[in-house]
Amino acid sequence: MRYLLISVLMLLTACGQERVRPSFHPEANPPTLSAWGALQVEKGRLILGEGVEPYTLNTPLFTDYASKLRTVWMLSGSASIGEEGSLDFPVGTVITKTFYYPEGEDGTVTAAAYQSVDLSSEVDLSTHRLIETRLLVRREDGWHPVSYVWNEEQTEATLKRTGAVVPLTLADHQQAGPFAYVVPNENQCAGCHAPDAASGRIEPLGPTAGQLSRREVVGDEEGEQLLRLAEAGFVTLGDEPAVVQTRWDDASASLDQRARSYLAANCAHCHNPQGPADTSGLDLSLGATGAAVGRCKPPIAAGSGTGGHRFGIEPGRPEASILTYRVGSTDPGAMMPELGRSLVHEEGLALLNQWIAEMDGTCSET
Amino acid sequence: MRHLLLGLSLVTLAACGSEDTARVAEATDESFQEELQLQLLDAKPGDVIEIPAGRYALDRGLSLTADGVTIRGAGMEETVLSFAGQVAGAEGLLVTADDFTIEDMAIEDTIGDALKINEADGVVIRRVRVEWTGEPKTENGAYGFYPVQTTNVLIEDSVAIGASDAGIYVGQSKNVVVRNNRAERNVAGIEIENTQDADVYGNVATDNTGGILVFNMPNLSQEGGRVRIYGNEVYENDLRNFGHPGTPVASIPAGSGIVINSHDDVEVFDNDIRDNRTANVIISSVYASNYADNSWSDSFDPYPERIHFHSNRLSGGGDKPDGAELKALKLLKFGPGGSFPHVLWDGYAAEGRDPQICIQDEGAKVLNADLPNSSKNISVESAPFDCSLPRLKAVRLASAE
Numbered sequence: 221m222r223y224l225l226i227s228v229l230m231l232l233t234a235c236g237q238e239r240v241r242p243s244f245h246p247e248a249n250p251p252t253l254s255a256w257g258a259l260q261v262e263k264g265r266l267i268l269g270e271g272v273e274p275y276t277l278n279t280p281l282f283t284d285y286a287s288k289l290r291t292v293w294m295l296s297g298s299a300s301i302g303e304e305g306s307l308d309f310p311v312g313t314v315i316t317k318t319f320y321y322p323e324g325e326d327g328t329v330t331a332a333a334y335q336s337v338d339l340s341s342e343v344d345l346s347t348h349r350l351i352e353t354r355l356l357v358r359r360e361d362g363w364h365p366v367s368y369v370w371n372e373e374q375t376e377a378t379l380k381r382t383g384a385v386v387p388l389t390l391a392d393h394q395q396a397g398p399f400a401y402v403v404p405n406e407n408q409c410a411g412c413h414a415p416d417a418a419s420g421r422i423e424p425l426g427p428t429a430g431q432l433s434r435r436e437v438v439g440d441e442e443g444e445q446l447l448r449l450a451e452a453g454f455v456t457l458g459d460e461p462a463v464v465q466t467r468w469d470d471a472s473a474s475l476d477q478r479a480r481s482y483l484a485a486n487c488a489h490c491h492n493p494q495g496p497a498d499t500s501g502l503d504l505s506l507g508a509t510g511a512a513v514g515r516c517k518p519p520i521a522a523g524s525g526t527g528g529h530r531f532g533i534e535p536g537r538p539e540a541s542i543l544t545y546r547v548g549s550t551d552p553g554a555m556m557p558e559l560g561r562s563l564v565h566e567e568g569l570a571l572l573n574q575w576i577a578e579m580d581g582t583c584s585e586t
Numbered sequence: 587m588r589h590l591l592l593g594l595s596l597v598t599l600a601a602c603g604s605e606d607t608a609r610v611a612e613a614t615d616e617s618f619q620e621e622l623q624l625q626l627l628d629a630k631p632g633d634v635i636e637i638p639a640g641r642y643a644l645d646r647g648l649s650l651t652a653d654g655v656t657i658r659g660a661g662m663e664e665t666v667l668s669f670a671g672q673v674a675g676a677e678g679l680l681v682t683a684d685d686f687t688i689e690d691m692a693i694e695d696t697i698g699d700a701l702k703i704n705e706a707d708g709v710v711i712r713r714v715r716v717e718w719t720g721e722p723k724t725e726n727g728a729y730g731f732y733p734v735q736t737t738n739v740l741i742e743d744s745v746a747i748g749a750s751d752a753g754i755y756v757g758q759s760k761n762v763v764v765r766n767n768r769a770e771r772n773v774a775g776i777e778i779e780n781t782q783d784a785d786v787y788g789n790v791a792t793d794n795t796g797g798i799l800v801f802n803m804p805n806l807s808q809e810g811g812r813v814r815i816y817g818n819e820v821y822e823n824d825l826r827n828f829g830h831p832g833t834p835v836a837s838i839p840a841g842s843g844i845v846i847n848s849h850d851d852v853e854v855f856d857n858d859i860r861d862n863r864t865a866n867v868i869i870s871s872v873y874a875s876n877y878a879d880n881s882w883s884d885s886f887d888p889y890p891e892r893i894h895f896h897s898n899r900l901s902g903g904g905d906k907p908d909g910a911e912l913k914a915l916k917l918l919k920f921g922p923g924g925s926f927p928h929v930l931w932d933g934y935a936a937e938g939r940d941p942q943i944c945i946q947d948e949g950a951k952v953l954n955a956d957l958p959n960s961s962k963n964i965s966v967e968s969a970p971f972d973c974s975l976p977r978l979k980a981v982r983l984a985s986a987e
Binding site for chain 2 (some may be wrong): 381382383385400402405406407408410411414417418420496498499501511512517518519520521522524525526527528529530542551552553554558559562
């Protein structure tokens with residue numbers, strides 16, 4: 221089936237472009253992104269390698285309003301669906317995520333609504349700027365994070381293990397102005413991608429069955445993303461249909477489901493019972509209940525992160541809740557998430573504010 | 587261009603805080619930062635990363651995930667990592683690895699915590715200084731030394747200055763020795779929180795809001811137990827509280843020597859505790875803190891029990907308590923020229939259970955504030971606290987022997 225699709229893709233790209241075959245590098249990380257063949261720059265466009273599938277998520281992580289082009293490819297085999305919709309990818313899997321912005325002629329970037337994912341799986345480089353491409357590579361000994369930063373000419377991305385600060389200027393949006401886009405260092409990848417702090421094992425976070433299961437329109441055709449990935453041979457579907465994770469911007473879903481999905485996608489990689497933020501007692505994974513989610517919960521070691529507030533969530537009072545204070549902060553000592561953003565996600569914050577504003581009850585005072 | 591932009595973003599950040607937040611940033615030593623982080627990325631067990639004498643300006647947090655690594659400078663005044671220009675990272679250095687040693691260097695002016703070590707077995711911090719320079723202020727980072735959920739931890743001969751929460755903080759950890767350190771101008775000098783088996787000795791805690799704190803907080807993975815505080819000098823911890831409102835330490839009155847909150851099995855002996863203006867010793871329940879009882883699990887024990895003070899040298903203090911209520915109480919009970927006794931106790935105890943708070947120190951009386959009964963029967967006594975408890979065992983820690 222995968223080969224059928226590839227041949228279709230080959231037909232689609234019949235305008236003379238030859239798609240690159242992806243490579244799996246079982247040991248060393250090549251110094252340039254192009255050596256992986258997952259992505260290539262061709263005639264002023266970033267396009268996918270042969271057989272590489274794009275995907276998007278119901279509720280993605282916010283990263284400074286960057287658009288993200290996500291891809292998956294594997295040497296052989298396919299991912300099986302495990303507990304709670306997690307995907308068990310085989311050795312030889314290469315997942316990529318390219319961070320980019322629409323770019324104006326003056327070099328400023330714009331905060332394109334980051335949810336509207338471009339599934340044409342191409343990026344026009346005359347109107348966009350590529351910042352970085354992060355890879356997660358499944359090798360024999362586990363997942364390896366690898367980061368590449370794009371050059372100014374937008375022709376190649378080179379391995380960057382120690383991270384970088386890329387000064388950008390946002391042209392639109394409430395937060396228009398300069399900001400420091402931060403490329404994490406290799407260790408910091410584990411800051412999010414090791415959701416079990418005891419094992420420290422690196423894992424992909426986005427691609428779960430619940431996040432991938434969504435309607436999509438590719439070209440003229442409407443379909444289901446998880447089915448497309450299954451037809452491509454990358455996922456083996458189980459007997460049970462996936463429990464779909466709510467889209468954070470799905471106006472037809474309940475406020476609670478949307479907010480919890482947003483918190484799960486943006487916070488639960490640390491704030492889960494095994495995560496590095498279990499030190500706080502705050503659990504924002506989808507299954508968490510009660511005070512663990514922050515309702516009337518006093519802070520433990522929040523430091524400046526409290527913003528002077530006394531509870532994680534004070535029902536009805538987002539302006540007095542630590543959770544929304546930290547999501548709305550850009551002070552590195554107070555903001556949440558700690559890594560991966562320099563800007564506030566205004567729309568996500570608005571969702572959380574509304575969620576808390578509509579909560580009933582009070583926290584008793586002494 | 588790059589530096590200009592970074593400069594702009596820094597100005598923006600500073601403008602968001604309140605008064606006096608200008609952080610004086612030196613130009614980042616890009617090549618040093620790059621090289622050091624690369625060394626941390628490539629480190630293998632047994633590696634020693636040496637940082638020669640010098641002052642180095644960094645703009646991003648460092649991180650280490652490899653086990654068995656030592657980072658060594660040329661001295662806490664000689665090798666200085668300055669994070670005054672930090673734009674990213676919640677810590678100066680974040681370590682998530684076992685068998686970590688850091689020696690002979692300083693970490694200054696980080697935007698968040700200076701040195702955080704999360705979920706590690708085997709930590710040695712030796713002759714390291716963490717400091718926020720300038721006047722103590724709320725905008726300073728929260729924790730100086732911050733091992734949390736760690737096991738077998740030694741912090742010795744180190745210095746912590748200016749933390750807006752705790753200078754030396756050990757949280758949710760097991761088997762800990764904190765000795766011969768100096769903590770000053772922090773909100774909490776030394777804080778042991780939800781930690782099991784800790785020995786804190788030979789330290790100097792002065793000019794903090796509170797000198798040495800032993801806290802047990804609800805809703806955490808581990809309760810605290812068995813802490814020995816001995817041979818420390820805890821004096822003149824009279825600094826105004828500059829903690830962030832809402833944090834547990836923000837409720838500590840300025841002038842607190844040793845504070846035990848909701849913690850069981852604490853032995854405090856052979857310390858010099860003097861001239862802490864609210865009280866040399868405060869023993870309290872989480873009920874007396876800012877928080878009501880609606881947010882912790884049923885299994886949480888909010889009462890301090892089996893607290894054993896003996897052979898300490900207590901003097902002075904209690905003469906200028908912090909906060910309107912304490913001031914009024916002092917005036918009412920002891921007059922304008924009087925002082926609180928050495929020990930303040932909020933009076934919370936479990937129904938039908940002797941809290942076993944034993945104060946055997948010479949001349950130490952206890953003020954029972956009787957908070958459970960809205961302070962109807964405030965008393966000053968020593969007889970009810972004239973008891974003794976079995977000694978706690980010393981912590982056995984290989985790295986401290």
